[in-house]
Amino acid sequence: MALLPTNKKNNNIGAEDIVIDDDLKVELGEKKYTAKERRPVQVDPPVLKTIRNLSYAKDIPMYDIVKLAVDAYVESLSPEERTIYERRNI
Numbered sequence: 001m002a003l004l005p006t007n008k009k010n011n012n013i014g015a016e017d018i019v020i021d022d023d024l025k026v027e028l029g030e031k032k033y034t035a036k037e038r039r040p041v042q043v044d045p046p047v048l049k050t051i052r053n054l055s056y057a058k059d060i061p062m063y064d065i066v067k068l069a070v071d072a073y074v075e076s077l078s079p080e081e082r083t084i085y086e087r088r089n090i
Contacts, residue, residue, distance in 0.1 A: 043051075055062040077085060 051062050051065050054065045058065070074082075074085065
C-alpha cells in the first residue's frame with residue numbers, strides 16, 4: 001500500500017530556524033535573576049529529596065523552602081555568629 005501525495009506544505013523546523021531574542025528572566029524573591037546569574041548548588045540526594053518533598057507538600061517553590069530554612073537558621077545564631085554573618089553579608 002502506497003502513501004498518497006498531499007498538498008500540505010512540509011514544515012521541517014531545525015535548530016537553525018529557532019531564534020532566542022531575550023534570556024529567560026525568573027523572579028526569585030525580591031530580585032529578578034537571569035539564567036546566567038544563577039549558579040548550581042550541589043547537595044546530597046537525601047537533602048534534595050527532603051526539599052522536594054517539603055515543596056510538594058506545602059505547594060511552594062523549592063527556593064522558598066530553602067529561604068525559610070536559612071532564615072530560621074540565621075535567627076538561631078548567637079550574637080557573635082550573627083556579627084560574623086552580617087559582616088560577610090554586605
